[in-house]
Amino acid sequence: MAIFDEFPSMGRADLMDLKKGIDFAFSDFSRENGEAIEGFFDPLMFCMVWFEKLLMNAPWPLMILIFAVLAWLGARSIPIVIGTIISFLIIGRFGMWEDTMATVAIISVATFLCIGLGIPLGILMSRSNRVQAVITPVLDIMQTIPSFVYLIPVVMLLGIGKVPGLIAVCIYALPPIVRLTNLGIRLVDKEVLEAAEAFGSNYRQKLFDVQMPLALPNIFAGVNQTIMMALAMVVIAAMIGVKGLGVNVLKAVSNQYLALGIMNGLAIVALAVIFDRVSQAYGKRLQKHRQGGHGV
Amino acid sequence: MVSDVKVSIKNLYKxxxxxxxxxxxxVEDGASKASLQAKYQHVLGLSNVNIDIPARRIQVIMGLSGSGKSTLIRHLNRLIEPTSGQILVDGEDVLAMSDKELREFRRNKMSMVFQKFALLPHRTVMDNVCYGLKIKGIEKVEMKERSQxxxxxxxxxxxxHNYPAQLSGGMQQRVGLARALATDAEILLMDEAFSALDPLIRKDMQEILLDLQEELHKTIIFITHDLDEALHIGDNIVILRDGAVIQQGSPQEIVLDPADDYVRDFIKDINRARVLDVSSVMKPGSTDSGLELASNLVLELAMPAMVKADVTSANVMRDSEVIxxxxxxxxxxxxxxxESHEGEQVTYR
Known part of the structure; x- marks a missing residue:
């Protein structure tokens, strides 16, 4: 039978009309509302620019000192601090200082944005199974849809620049913090929660005295994941106009500059390792009280 | 034993x-737990429970796992909502309280000790004991003082300044007990509070509880599956099975007159000499053996006393009168x- 030989797809003309319809509708929408939406994101833009300038214009020894201090505060480990200092010295020596600062700026802003959005969203999700059922597939889509696909509408709406890049990074980096906040709160010992309840805690007291602190190790694992995923998006963000190490990687790919590619790639790796080690060590220190043994 | 009723549970179903x-x-028409489950896929948690819990005494509620005892205790502070029935605390209907009233009630009237301690792992012992007071909004200096x-x-x-994970189980439960006592609630709910502890530590904790009770006179509602524990600390005991009360009474009454085979099975292995006192095996009359025993002396102590005095009978005394x-x-x-219910009647009459 003919119907089994070829899939009964919509006709070429119908399909074209459908696609056109969607495209025109969206471009009309973005033409009408693009400016308003851009206006909405202006504060974000301002933040990004300000922070990037701050990092790039600060004297490099001061920045290295700040990174070293932050690494110490987070990890309390001399090897990690020394590793951090050496990495940044090498990065600077190879002429990648400014690009690295730009990348650190977007990663930091993206991470704070994801934390600010993701933790409340995760709390909301942990409160109700229905909310969880709605949000989970959205997170799945955010993590699995090829990044280039959502770059299209983002660029149509906001053009090329820092803010669309930041949004692209956040779309990819947001899910882990939401998931792990939700999971962390749901995994809180039922009996401890019952105790909080039995002593007459109200909702806020339960959330801030019991659920959040007990979920913190999981939430922190989420923060770590979010940072790593944001770093993974650096090159793709560069495609839509975010400055930083990603731009050089793109340049290297299109021109077959091996050395440039490797150097910038390794700089991204160095950032990833530093962020990861420091945040993991910090996460572990948060859990110190869980270890047994007297006189700790 | 007549004393004022602190907590009254009436026709409670869950x-x-x-x-x-x-x-x-x-259920009222006679459906059993099993048939309710098979026919209607509903689980019978509690079935027509009626208990009057006297003030300032230790009320034990015991039963095997699945008997509904933990469910019952969670009804008293409404961690679980009943299906129907009434719970009165000092004459006030707990089930009629609004959320806000309920929170106030939990903060001030009742506190709870949990089987697995349920301490906050990220807080020190001091902060854990302060927990209930902090929720009540007591100011810091007084809070620390009371907790200390x-x-x-x-x-x-x-x-x-230690964290709970650094303490042994027994010590953790002391923290749980201190946390519950710190709020000065009149009613203390203890949900299998000592069940997770080693036998020796458990004995220790029982003594601590009895010592405290001697001076505090709280209304303690104590859940356990361990009859020895129930008999040791309980002023009154309620035995639950499949969510229904099958017997309530003093430890003596339970041991001497078990209501059915289930209870009889329970008391089979206990040390009767430690529970029964002289008055429970007493008969009318008097003897001139010269030995006098207090009526509430347990047999475990009375028998060696008789052997030591080299007599086979003794007078039972109460308020320095022979009774x-x-x-x-x-x-x-x-x-x-x-051997059986009837057999037992014969043994002590």
Whole structure:
């Protein structure tokens, strides 16, 4: 039978009309509302620019000192601090200082944005199974849809620049913090929660005295994941106009500059390792009280 | 024993399932736990529970796992909502309280000790004991002072700044006890509070509790599956099975007159000599053996006393008056394990 030989797809003309319809509708929408939406994101833009300038214009020894201090505060480990200092010295020596600062700026802003959005969203999700059922597939889509696909509408709406890049990074980096906040709160010992309840805690007291602190190790694992995923998006963000190490990687790919590619790639790796080690060590220190043994 | 009623549970039903309310009638018409589950997929948690809990005494609620005892205790502070029934605390209906009233009630009237301690792992011992007071909004200096008092009282001085994970199980439960006592609630709910502890530590904790009770006179509602524990600390005991009360009474009454085979099974292995006192095997009359025993002396102590005095009978005293007599044979009969209900009646009459 003919119907089994070829899939009964919509006709070429119908399909074209459908696609056109969607495209025109969206471009009309973005033409009408693009400016308003851009206006909405202006504060974000301002933040990004300000922070990037701050990092790039600060004297490099001061920045290295700040990174070293932050690494110490987070990890309390001399090897990690020394590793951090050496990495940044090498990065600077190879002429990648400014690009690295730009990348650190977007990663930091993206991470704070994801934390600010993701933790409340995760709390909301942990409160109700229905909310969880709605949000989970959205997170799945955010993590699995090829990044280039959502770059299209983002660029149509906001053009090329820092803010669309930041949004692209956040779309990819947001899910882990939401998931792990939700999971962390749901995994809180039922009996401890019952105790909080039995002593007459109200909702806020339960959330801030019991659920959040007990979920913190999981939430922190989420923060770590979010940072790593944001770093993974650096090159793709560069495609839509975010400055930083990603731009050089793109340049290297299109021109077959091996050395440039490797150097910038390794700089991204160095950032990833530093962020990861420091945040993991910090996460572990948060859990110190869980270890047994007297006189700790 | 007449004393004022602190907590009164009336016609309490708890049926787990989507249509719990409709199932109450079926249970009242005689549906059993098993048939309710098989026919209607509802789980019978509690079935027509009626208990009057006297003030300032230790009320034990015991039963095997699945008997509904933990469900019952969670109804008292409404961690679980009943399907139907009434719970009165000092004459006030707990079930009629608004969320806000309920929170106030939990903060001030009742506190709870948990089987697995349920301490906050990220807080020190001091902060854990402060927990209830912090929720009440007590200011800091007074909070620390009151908590310190209870930490000292349960014997944890010097461990204020340790985290729970650094303490042994027994010590953790002392923190749990101190936390519950610190709020000065009149009613203390203890949900299998000592069940997770080693036997020796458990004995220790029982003594701590009895010591505290001697001076505090709180209304303690104590859940356990361990009859020895129930008999040791309980002023009154309620035995639950499949969510229904099958017997309530003093430890003596339970041991001497078990309501059915389930209870009889329970008391089979206990040390009767430690529970029964002289008055329970006493008969009218008097003897001139010269030995006098207090009526509330347990047989475990009375029998050696008789052997030591080299007599086989003694007068039973209450308020320095002879109220009857006992013989060594009666005592031995009293501690013998009864074969059946009737058999037991014979042994001590």
């Amino acid at each position: 049926i787990f399932g989507p249509n719990g309310k409709d199932m109450v009638q079926k 008092k209870w930490i000292d009282r349960v014997g944890l001085s010097g461990f204020e 009857g007599m006992v013989t060594l044979a009666d005592m031995i009969g009293g501690i013998a394990i009864p």
